[in-house]
Amino acid sequence: MAIPSGDRPARQPQKKFFHRKKFCRFCTDSNIKIDFKAPAILGNFVTERGKIMPRRITGNCASHQREMTVAIKRARTIAIMPFVTAEGR
Numbered sequence: 040m041a042i043p044s045g046d047r048p049a050r051q052p053q054k055k056f057f058h059r060k061k062f063c064r065f066c067t068d069s070n071i072k073i074d075f076k077a078p079a080i081l082g083n084f085v086t087e088r089g090k091i092m093p094r095r096i097t098g099n100c101a102s103h104q105r106e107m108t109v110a111i112k113r114a115r116t117i118a119i120m121p122f123v124t125a126e127g128r
């Protein structure tokens with residue numbers, strides 16, 4: 040006879056990343072302005088190696104993420120942000 044297969048083990052929880060704010064930082068705090076002349080702020084949204092973090096990590100809303108990306112690229116162009124941070128050498 041067929042065995043009912045509805046009895047599966049509990050599903051594994053997803054990878055546990057530590058809790059990140061799910062909100063767009065720029066929407067939450069109107070004091071922060073996206074400014075390509077402020078690498079201190081933009082620096083929060085790039086990886087150690089200088090890559091721009093994806094929205095699902097930063098939690099930014101689409102429009103702010105876009106502004107931020109543009110600002111970082113602009114900052115790179117005027118050489119206040121790195122394109123790539125050399126590591127190991």
Ligand SMILES: [Zn+2]
Nearest residue numbers: 063066100103
């Ligand atoms: Zn936003």
